[in-house]
Amino acid sequence: MPQHPFVPVIPAGGAGTRLWPLSRRSRPKFLLDLTGAGRSLLQGTVERLAPLADGPPIVVTGAAHEAAVREQVGGAGAARVVAEPSPRNSMPAIALAAALVEREQPEAVIGSFAADHLVEDPEAFARAVAIARETAERGYLVTLGIAPTHPATGFGYIEQSAAEGPTAPGGSAGGPGALPPGAHPVTRFVEKPDRERAEQFLATGRFLWNAGMFVVRASVLLDELAVQIPSLAAGAREIAAAHGTAQHQDVLERVWPRLTAIAIDHALAEPLAADGRVAVVPAAFGWDDVGDFAVLARQLREHHAAPAQRDGDESDGGEGSDRRSGSGGSGGSGGNGGSDGSDGSDVRVLGSATVDAVASRATVYGSTDRHIALVGLDGISIVDTEDALLVLADEQAQDLSVLVARLEQRGLGHLR
C-alpha cells in the first residue's frame, strides 16, 4: 500500500490543431466536452484523479486559459490552478508543480496526467496508479504504459525489459529499490514509429504506448532534474519558494522565461531510462488521446452517443425511387444523439444541432441553429461553427493540420 501523499499534476496546454475548428487557440481541446458527457476533458481528468489524491490536483495552464480553467475546475477547492506566464513545454510546468508540492509535502508523490485524454475504465486506471505510486515511493520515475491494441503510428512507445525486477542495484544511496509486482523496468522510450516498426514492436509483446503519464516522488523528480538540467530544477524551486510571498510575481517573471523549454520525455524519461531508473506499469483502461477527428468519431461510435432509433416514419420515402429512403435523423440533446435508421444511416451528433440524414455514416459537431442535412455520406465528420465549417473524410483526418497551418497565410489567423 502506498505510504506517501499523492498529488496529481495536470498540465493543461497544447494548441491542438487536430480538432479545429471545434478546438481553437482560445478554446483548446481540454476545455471541451468531446463525448457529450456533460463535462470537459479537463473536468473528467480532475474527477478521475481527485478520489486518488491526498490533496487537490494542481492544474498548470497558460495565462490565456487561466480564467476558463478556474471556472471549470477551480471551484470549491476541486483543483489548484497555476498559470504559466508563457508556454515552455511540459518539463518546466511539471517541475514547478513538483516544487510547489515538495515545499509543502517533502515526501509526496506526484502523478502527471494530460488534461485532454479519455479513460474509459477509471477503476483499472486507479489500480495502475496505485502500483505506480508504490513504485515511485521506491525511487523510480514511473510511467503508465498502455497495452497497444493496434500498431499505432501516432504514439511513442515504451520498451519494457524482457526480465522482471530491478535493473539498477537496489538499496544504493538515492537509487531505486526493488520493483513491486506489476511494475517493470523500462529499456527505452521510442518516438512515433512508422507502420512497419510499429508492427515489429507489437510482435515482440514488450512495447507499450507512451501516454505521457508519469508518477514520481516530487523530490526525486527535482533531484534528478538537478543532475540533468540544473538551472531548470533550481528555477522551479526558486519560484516555488517565493509562492505566497510578496515577491512571487517578480520571481516568476524573472525566472520563468529562462527555464529550458523541453518535454519531460527528453529532459528526464529518456536519460533515466538509459540509467535503469524508469519503471513502467502496463495497463489497459481504455485510454484514448482523442488525437483527431477519426479517433473522436470512433470514440463516439463505440463508447458514447448510443444511436437513437427513429420514430418510424418510413412512409415518407414516397418517391419510390430508393430503398434507403426510410432513414435516420436526430436532434442532439445538448449532449449527443444519433440515428440508426432502416436505411443504414448511423449519424452521431455532438451538440444541439438538428440533423437529418439519408444513407449516411457520419459524425456531426454543431451547436448553431442551422439545420444540417446529410445524404449518402460515408465516414465523414462535419464541424459547424459560427465562423468556420469543416467537412472532413475521417480516414484523412491527419491532413487537417496542413489546412489549419494555412489559415494564417490566408489572413484567417483569427479562426485558429
Place this chain on the structure above:
Amino acid sequence: MPQHPFVPVIPAGGAGTRLWPLSRRSRPKFLLDLTGAGRSLLQGTVERLAPLADGPPIVVTGAAHEAAVREQVGGAGAARVVAEPSPRNSMPAIALAAALVEREQPEAVIGSFAADHLVEDPEAFARAVAIARETAERGYLVTLGIAPTHPATGFGYIEQSAAEGPTAPGGSAGGPGALPPGAHPVTRFVEKPDRERAEQFLATGRFLWNAGMFVVRASVLLDELAVQIPSLAAGAREIAAAHGTAQHQDVLERVWPRLTAIAIDHALAEPLAADGRVAVVPAAFGWDDVGDFAVLARQLREHHAAPAQRDGDESDGGEGSDRRSGSGGSGGSGGNGGSDGSDGSDVRVLGSATVDAVASRATVYGSTDRHIALVGLDGISIVDTEDALLVLADEQAQDLSVLVARLEQRGLGHLR
C-alpha cells in the same frame, strides 16, 4: 424561312426540391445563378430567346414569385410577366399565354421553354428553333428533341418515326402539311424509363430526350386543346379576352381555379403524337436541366468555373506526413472559383465563400461569411446557407428529395 411572328413562352414554376437548400419554395431554381454567369437561369432563358422573338417573351409564373420575376426580367420590356393565381401545371399556363398571343397576333407561333434549363450552344439552339418554327407554321405541334449522350433515366424520351416525311395526309383541312428538312414525325412520347429500357432506346438510334420544349401556332394549340379538353381551351381564351379590361381580375379568379391541372405532355403531346400531328427537331445544343446536385457539379466542372491555380504555397505542407499537402483553395469571387492544387484537389465554388481544401474533389455553394475547410472529400457537394447546411455525396443526389420531404414533419417546413 419562318413567316409568322414568334413569341416565346417561359413557364417559370416548379417547386424544385432537388437543389435544396440552394433553391427554396420562396427562391426557386429559375431565380438562381447556378453557374456563376452573373445571371439567373430565368434571365439566361430570356436572353437566349429574345433575339429569336418578334415580341417580348411571356413569363408565366406563380403569384408568389411575380415580384422577383419582374425584378429580374420585367425591366425595359424585356419580358411580359403573367402571374397565375395558383399553380395548375404546365398546360393552363401555356394555354393562357397562347390565348394572349392569339388575341394579339392570330398567326403567331409560340415556343414554350422551361425557365430553369441550361443551353451551352445558343447558336445551335437558334437553328433548331428556326426549323421548329417553320414546322409549326405547317400546322404541327413541334418539340425539340435532345440527342441523348447517355442512357439517362431522369428524362422522358421521344421516339421519332423511322421514316422521314409526313405521317398525316398533307394538305387536309386543318391537318399538318409536309415536314421541312430537319423535322421528323413523332411516333410516341415515353415516360422516364428504367436503365435497361433507356439503353434499348439508345441502341435504336430513334429516341431523343424530351426537354419539354414545344413550338406551335397559338391557334393550333388552342384549337387542338379545344378538341382534347374543351373547357381548358375555352377558359384560357376567356381570360385572355378579358385581359386589359376592368373585368380581368374577376374573370381570372373565377375561371383559373376551374382549369384542368395537367401537363402539356398529357393534354396535347401524347394524344397528338398518336394522331401523327407531332414533329420533332433533333438537336444537340448542350442542353441540361440542372436536375440535381450531381448534374450541377458536373456542369460546373465541365463548362463553368475553370479551376484557379493556387498561388504556390507548397512550403506550408511542413508536417512532412503527406504528399498531398500542398493543396488547393479558393475564395469564390461572387461568381465561382476553384482550385486544382498539386495534391489533386479540384474544388469548385459558387458564391462568395472562402474555401480551402486538402486532397478534395468537391463543389461548394456558399455566400455566408463562414470559412469553409475541406479535407479528403471525393465527389461531395456542400451547400452552406444561413439556416441550413447540406452535405451530400453527388452520386446519391437523388436521395435528397426524401430528406426535403421530411422537413415538414420535423417542424422545419419554413426551411423548404
